[in-house]
Amino acid sequence: MANARFTVVGGGLAGLMTTIKLAEAGQHVDLLSIVPVKRSHSVCAQGGINGAVNTKGEGDHPDIHVRDTLRGGDFLAEQTSVKGMCYAAPGIIYMLDRMGVPFNRTPEGNLDFRRFGGTLHHRTAFAGATTGQQLLYALDEQVRRYEAEGLVTKYEYWEWLGMVRDEAGRCVGSVAMDLRTMEIRTFPAEAVMLATGGPGIIFGRSTNSVINTGTAAGRAYIEGAIYCNGEFIQVHPTSIPGEDKLRLMSESVRGEGGRVWVPKKKGDKRHPRDIPESERWYFLEERYPKYKNLVPRDVATREIFDVCRNLGMGIDGGDAVYLDVTHIPAEELDRKIKGVMEIYEKFVGDDPRVTPMKIFPGMHYSMGGLYVTFDPDPRTLTPADGSPKNQATTIPGLFAGGEADYSIHGANRLGANSLVSCIYAGTIGGPAMISYAKNNAKSAGAVSQKYFDDAKKYWTERFEQIRKMNGTENPYVIARELGDVMTENVTVVRYNDKLKATLNKIAEFRDRWHRINVLDTSNSNNRPLSFVNQLWNMLALAEVITKGALLRDECRGAHYKPDFKLPEPKTRDPNQDPEWMKLWRERNEKWAKLTMARFTENGPDITYEPIPTPVMEPEPRWYA
Amino acid sequence: MSTNDRFVHLKIWRQESPTQAGYFEEFKVPYKKGANVISCLMEIQRNPVNAQGQKTTPVNWDSNCLEEVCGSCAMNINGRVRMACSALIDKLEQPITLEPLKKFPVTRDLAVDRNRMFEDLKKVKAWIALDGTHNLGPGPRYSPKVQAERYVLSTCMTCGCCLEACPQYTRDNDFVGAFAISQVRLFNSHPTGAFNAADRNHALMGEGGIQDCGKAQNCVRVCPKEIPLTTSIMRMNRAVTVQTVKDLFMKDEGEEAGHSGPA
Numbered sequence: 064m065a066n067a068r069f070t071v072v073g074g075g076l077a078g079l080m081t082t083i084k085l086a087e088a089g090q091h092v093d094l095l096s097i098v099p100v101k102r103s104h105s106v107c108a109q110g111g112i113n114g115a116v117n118t119k120g121e122g123d124h125p126d127i128h129v130r131d132t133l134r135g136g137d138f139l140a141e142q143t144s145v146k147g148m149c150y151a152a153p154g155i156i157y158m159l160d161r162m163g164v165p166f167n168r169t170p171e172g173n174l175d176f177r178r179f180g181g182t183l184h185h186r187t188a189f190a191g192a193t194t195g196q197q198l199l200y201a202l203d204e205q206v207r208r209y210e211a212e213g214l215v216t217k218y219e220y221w222e223w224l225g226m227v228r229d230e231a232g233r234c235v236g237s238v239a240m241d242l243r244t245m246e247i248r249t250f251p252a253e254a255v256m257l258a259t260g261g262p263g264i265i266f267g268r269s270t271n272s273v274i275n276t277g278t279a280a281g282r283a284y285i286e287g288a289i290y291c292n293g294e295f296i297q298v299h300p301t302s303i304p305g306e307d308k309l310r311l312m313s314e315s316v317r318g319e320g321g322r323v324w325v326p327k328k329k330g331d332k333r334h335p336r337d338i339p340e341s342e343r344w345y346f347l348e349e350r351y352p353k354y355k356n357l358v359p360r361d362v363a364t365r366e367i368f369d370v371c372r373n374l375g376m377g378i379d380g381g382d383a384v385y386l387d388v389t390h391i392p393a394e395e396l397d398r399k400i401k402g403v404m405e406i407y408e409k410f411v412g413d414d415p416r417v418t419p420m421k422i423f424p425g426m427h428y429s430m431g432g433l434y435v436t437f438d439p440d441p442r443t444l445t446p447a448d449g450s451p452k453n454q455a456t457t458i459p460g461l462f463a464g465g466e467a468d469y470s471i472h473g474a475n476r477l478g479a480n481s482l483v484s485c486i487y488a489g490t491i492g493g494p495a496m497i498s499y500a501k502n503n504a505k506s507a508g509a510v511s512q513k514y515f516d517d518a519k520k521y522w523t524e525r526f527e528q529i530r531k532m533n534g535t536e537n538p539y540v541i542a543r544e545l546g547d548v549m550t551e552n553v554t555v556v557r558y559n560d561k562l563k564a565t566l567n568k569i570a571e572f573r574d575r576w577h578r579i580n581v582l583d584t585s586n587s588n589n590r591p592l593s594f595v596n597q598l599w600n601m602l603a604l605a606e607v608i609t610k611g612a613l614l615r616d617e618c619r620g621a622h623y624k625p626d627f628k629l630p631e632p633k634t635r636d637p638n639q640d641p642e643w644m645k646l647w648r649e650r651n652e653k654w655a656k657l658t659m660a661r662f663t664e665n666g667p668d669i670t671y672e673p674i675p676t677p678v679m680e681p682e683p684r685w686y687a
Numbered sequence: 688m689s690t691n692d693r694f695v696h697l698k699i700w701r702q703e704s705p706t707q708a709g710y711f712e713e714f715k716v717p718y719k720k721g722a723n724v725i726s727c728l729m730e731i732q733r734n735p736v737n738a739q740g741q742k743t744t745p746v747n748w749d750s751n752c753l754e755e756v757c758g759s760c761a762m763n764i765n766g767r768v769r770m771a772c773s774a775l776i777d778k779l780e781q782p783i784t785l786e787p788l789k790k791f792p793v794t795r796d797l798a799v800d801r802n803r804m805f806e807d808l809k810k811v812k813a814w815i816a817l818d819g820t821h822n823l824g825p826g827p828r829y830s831p832k833v834q835a836e837r838y839v840l841s842t843c844m845t846c847g848c849c850l851e852a853c854p855q856y857t858r859d860n861d862f863v864g865a866f867a868i869s870q871v872r873l874f875n876s877h878p879t880g881a882f883n884a885a886d887r888n889h890a891l892m893g894e895g896g897i898q899d900c901g902k903a904q905n906c907v908r909v910c911p912k913e914i915p916l917t918t919s920i921m922r923m924n925r926a927v928t929v930q931t932v933k934d935l936f937m938k939d940e941g942e943e944a945g946h947s948g949p950a
Contacts, residue, residue, distance in 0.1 A: 098749075098751055099802075099845075101758070101805070101844075102758055102759050102844075103757075106752055106756045107754065107756060157823070157825045161817060161825075162814075163815040164841075165838040167831070168828075168831045168834045171828070172830055174825065191838050196842065197838075204808075204813060204815070207809055207813070208816075243794055243795075273750055273751050305726075305753075306726035307725045308754075310754050311754075409773050410775075412775075490820070537733055539729070539745075582735055582744060585744070587703055587704035
């Protein structure tokens with residue numbers, strides 16, 4: 064493998080960890096990123112990173128982390144990768160600690176851990192309330208070291224456009240565009256990792272960053288990769304609505320003792336501080352006495368939605384509830400969640416240490432993503448070290464990791480599991496790419512130049528066409544309308560008639576896409592040109608998400624359809640109600656399956672795959 | 688305040704490419720409560736028409752997270768360098784003037800090339816020299832007090848505000864500026880990072896190093912993360928002085944060390 068090169072697309076945690084693993088093994092990496100890697104969306108993660116290090120004498124163990132994750136995901140996660148991640152998590156946290164991440168410390172100088180949703184253990188290591196930023200910086204610094212040594216070449220402000228494939232369909236490289244000069248070129252590679260994040264911008268305003276359009280995953284899907292569980296979209300219970308985006312208020316706010324409430328009296332106009340304790344309704348604490356404010360996100364989101372939309376009990380009758388930390392000393396808040404306090408203060412203008420915050424759920428994360436495989440070691444039931452099957456998409460040579468892949472989070476992601484899942488994907492993805500390349504008889508560099516020339520020609524022509532688009536439609540207006548309709552119909556509560564209407568709307572948007580005006584024909588930093596192409600890919604994924612939601616007639620994790628809800632069990636523990644258990648089992652047999660979407664010219668072709676359950680048998684999910 | 692509350696009046700720097708001349712273009716976008724500079728720029732994308740009613744191209748700018756952690760959207764707003772995402776319209780005098788950072792080459796409109804900052808992080812070796820990513824157990828223990836100090840330094844998002852405000856930092860010199868000096872302090876203050884403190888100190892001793900600081904203290908005033916940059920500069924000044932003295936004796940130490948270890 065002399066002179067072998069690998070391509071990693073995306074400079075967030077998953078991409079950087081993949082890069083480090085490749086460079087550490089002496090491989091050359093071309094790292095493509097649409098923004099400077101240090102500005103990737105991973106910086107937005109606030110609360111922390113999970114790992115059952117068990118430093119609080121609570122008897123925590125990776126197996127309990129596995130159980131919490133699988134239950135949290137309502138048994139739709141790929142079980143062996145979950146187990147692999149949970150067992151690797153303590154080591155990952157230690158590695159980050161060695162890299163210099165300023166994790167919060169106990170008085171003795173050990174790593175401190177906080178509690179997060181969906182677990183009863185203190186399992187979340189954290190660096191203030193900007194843990195994602197701190198982790199990204201640590202990996203970025205290590206990659207910079209390899210860059211200085213010449214093993215990594217960064218291509219920042221380069222956008223991945225699509226694959227280069229040989230006659231057998233193997234991915235032998237990529238086509239990408241320099242967003243400054245608009246130059247299009249190919250990058251031959253032994254293997255390509257797509258670590259391109261989630262598709263939040265499809266929902267318009269979300270907690271996601273501007274770049275999270277899902278364009279790369281969407282394009283990979285159009286080119287034949289399977290997109291899995293697309294309908295599972297996490298809506299974070301606590302965000303602050305804004306004109307440009309929804310700003311996340313981390314789950315760590317509740318982890319550190321924040322309480323969610325509304326006034327008991329509908330439309331109570333008093334200032335929240337003037338409402339006495341006895342006249343506040345702490346609805347999460349009342350409904351979930353065991354987990355209280357730290358129920359999993361899908362549960363908290365639905366409860367807040369129910370209180371505001373169904374009961375009309377939101378603040379001033381509107382879409383907001385209080386998230387209250389005013390009972391916690393300001394000094395402690397600053398030590399542990401200052402970053403979040405500052406965001407609220409800066410963007411809303413009130414000091415959350417004094418006045419309860421007003422929050423509402425906002426689209427946050429995609430559990431679904433590109434379908435990838437794993438190669439479990441039969442003894443440990445975790446992905447076998449260095450197997451080329453790990454993190455591999457169905458297209459030979461194309462790998463995916465992080466939010467861009469579907470594997471770890473099932474139907475609902477637990478808080479603080481995203482950072483660890485991204486790093487884990489890189490940890491096993493890098494070695495998988497090397498093994499894959501070693502097993503290949505022919506290097507990508509030895510493949511006929513024709514494939515590269517053809518791919519480049521395709522994209523050059525496509526952008527020439529886009530540049531000529533001089534219709535009446537504005538691409539950003541279409542994107543905003545898409546976001547509005549997706550947020551309204553395909554987030555917290557879903558109804559089949561509205562989902563069908565959404566599919567029709569998407570078809571309409573696609574029709575309007577052909578009448579777009581490109582707005583800018585320049586050859587310098589032409590963002591609209593790039594966005595018009597992205598929008599096409601966004602529409603493809605929007606269709607996958609919506610059709611998946613339409614076809615799945617059940618409630619599971621973040622996917623909630625009132626019309627297909629099981630009745631309430633007669634006992635608090637549903638296992639004690641045999642009639643209900645029978646209904647649950649029938650439902651589970653039908654729907655505990657992966658949604659596999661394949662691209663066709665007539666829309667996504669959706670089939671279902673059973674999920675192997677070698678690690679843990681599904682059970683009803685309840686948190687009361 | 689603007690004469691018409693229903694519109695936000697913006698005066699925006701337009702420059703098609705690094706080599707072309709720039710000019711101001713005015714816009715009037717509908718006012719919305721809670722709007723910030725970014726949401727106004729997004730509005731222009733959806734309706735790229737200037738204040739004269741002429742069609743124009745959408746404005747080019749850098750942004751990503753929109754919550755002041757990614758460092759992308761630094762620009763001069765009404766003549767003051769700051770992050771555009773946290774610049775709320777209600778708190779700004781109109782017309783609102785938007786200009787690119789002046790210390791970096793403009794790529795287009797409000798977007799600039801800050802790659803020099805990332806190169807300078809290489810120069811000062813802003814990383815911990817890790818043995819590898821394999822499992823070696825936890826890192827060194829350190830106190831909550833040291834953590835608190837390091838954490839603040841580590842929130843530097845490479846936005847460039849400190850450099851924009853610095854009278855010593857220019858396009859044609861090599862000065863690394865406050866952010867890089869503060870990063871040296873960050874890595875030197877880590878128990879393992881301290882092993883390579885001398886290397887980093889040396890990087891601050893050469894041309895473009897810490898002696899170029901003119902102590903204007905503008906940096907600390909504009910840092911959106913309120914990083915104690917002048918304290919970092921003070922501490923590193925002292926460290927560099929100590930390093931100079933050490934270097935004098937280190938020669939001897941080095942020779943002695945040669946005798947004590949295996950050949």
